[in-house]
Structure formats: C-alpha cells, structure tokens
Amino acid sequence: MPSRKETPLKDRARGRWHEMLPALGLPRQILTGKHQPCPMCRGKDRFRFDNKRNEGTWFCSHCRAGDGISLVMKAKDWDYRTAAKEIETLIGSATPVDPPLERGEADKRAALNELWRSSRAIQPGDAAGVFLFNRVGITTFPDCLRFACNIPYRDDGRTSWHPGMIAKVTDPTGRPTSLHRTYLTHDGRKADVPDPRRMMPGSIAKGSAVRLMPHDGVLGIAEGIETALAASRLFGVPCWAALNAGTLSEWVPPEGVEEVIVFGDYDANHTGQVAATTLAQRLHNQSGIKVRVEIPPYPGQDWNDVLVAQEDAEKARYNRDTAGATYG
Structure with missing residues (x-):
C-alpha cells in the first residue's frame, strides 16, 4: 500500500470535500449540487458543485471549472502550498463517503436496506463485539449498531471484503437516513484499509446522528x-x-x-x-x-x-x- 507521502493530496482528499470545505470557510449551501452564487466571483446563480468522482469538482460560467483543491485556492486566494497545508490539517478527521455510483435514489435506498438486512445483532465474541469491548469496555450493545460478516470495500477500482460494524444514522424526525460502516479484522481491530470508517453513498439529512441509547431529557x-x-x-x-x-x-x-x-x-x-x-x-x-x-x-x-x-x-x-x- 502506498505511503501517505506517495499518495497525491487529490487522492487522499477524495470523498472528504463535503466536510472539509465548510471547515475551510466556504458556505455549506454551495455544496447542494444546485446552481448557487459563486464563492469566488460572487456571480449570481452561475456556480454548481457537482463533485464528480468525489473529487470536489465544480464549474462556474465565469471562473471556469476545477476540483476541490482549486476551489479552495480560488475562494481563499491562496497559493497551492497554503491550500495544501490547510487541507492536510483536515484530512485525518474528515469522514469519507464512498465514491458515488451511477444509480438513482431508489437504488441507493435498496443498497442501504440490503446491507442492514445482511447484518445481525452484535455479540460479545464477534469482530464488532470484540472491537467495542477493547475500545470502550462494553459487553451489551445498542440496537442501532449491528455486525456484518462481509462488507465490500471499494478503492481505486478494486474491491475487498471485510467484517464490520454497521451504524444506523437517524434524522431529527427519527427516520433512518443512512448507514455508517467501520471496517474490521476478524479479531476485532480496525481493518488495514485507507479509510476504515465510511458513510454509504447518498445524501444525509441535516441534523442526523447515531442514536446509541434512550434519553430522559x-x-x-x-x-x-x-x-x-x-x-x-x-x-x-x-x-x-x-x-x-x-x-x-x-x-x-x-x-x-x-x-x-x-x-x-x-x-x-x-x-x-x-x-x-x-x-x-x-x-x-x-x-x-x-x-x-x-x-x-x-x-x-x-x-x-x-x-x-x-x-x-x-x-x-x-x-x-x-x-x-x-x-x-
């Protein structure tokens, strides 16, 4: 596996732009995929963030087009070195999203349901149970967390399969909105993959969370x-x-x-x-x-x-x- 130094910044930032761009000061509303005022030239309704291949791509009828790095450079008026330094500080804490698949919302929802149905309640001896016991010392597990024996991990056109922990992400009204995956080894450690934690493709309702336990106010x-x-x-x-x-x-x-x-x-x-x-x-x-x-x-x-x-x-x-x- 290539080291961090050998992997280009563009590749390491892939899938993280929806989280990193607001952290770098760009308005979150420009990331909807709809036409918006341009954060660079301020032109009305001429900018769109299309995020092709999860690379932060965008286009503007005045500013042309580019990827996430160029967007940061132009919007912040930074040179490449400054932009790269600021992006580097965020890569490790930004949760990546799987590369988008060419399919509709109904297919994405079907993929979420299929993954959830393939999982089961976590047991103390399975990989997710061992992982949670080693990390937080618990032996009883929230219902919103599940164990799946075989989850696909896609990276650069290759697919590998791993056990993992599935977490149900719920919107503010209580409806499921997505799934989060933690890829594991069979003995309960994080899998040796570039991004052992990933969200499923698709949009996530604003204000969502993993509801781990009930509350009383x-x-x-x-x-x-x-x-x-x-x-x-x-x-x-x-x-x-x-x-x-x-x-x-x-x-x-x-x-x-x-x-x-x-x-x-x-x-x-x-x-x-x-x-x-x-x-x-x-x-x-x-x-x-x-x-x-x-x-x-x-x-x-x-x-x-x-x-x-x-x-x-x-x-x-x-x-x-x-x-x-x-x-x-």
Missing part, C-alpha cells in the same frame, strides 16, 4: 461512535454520535431534550473545539436549551482516549498495589 452528543460511548461511561449520561465535526455542528436534538452536553474533541487544528462551541452557541441562541461543552484535558484527545488512559492508570495502580501481596 439530558443528552450528550459527540463526534465518533466510540467517543460517544466512552463519554457516556465517563459522565453517566446517555450520548449519541454525530460521526464527524461537520455534522456535530449541525446536529438537531430531538423533542423532549432539556439539556445537552457537547463532548468535543481536542484537535490540534481546533476543528473539534470549534464544532462543539458552534453547536452549543446555536442551541443556546435558537432553542433556549441548557447546554455545556466538555473538552478533553490534553491536545489530540477525544473522550475515548480519556477513558482508555483512565482504565490503563487503574490497571497500573492495581498491579502496583498487588505486586507485593502474600496470601495464606
């Missing part, structure tokens, strides 16, 4: 699935997963929620912190919901990292305390 929201499960264990509150920073900032709480705890990531590039505070400010201003933000103590951490560090420290203390014990 108080609800946490985090980015990743394991992060949300870890935050729930650490803070003793139910928590859902928005899956990435972009969808976290747009999340919409369901009816009946009176207090929200936003469990942000402590990213070196501030993406996680900005998404968490953006959501908190919006909820405070628009809904009057009581809201607070919790960020891990150290740079580079999410709440799953905090849980793992805490459990490692407890194990070390136990081993130290029992090292000299005698019995009898």
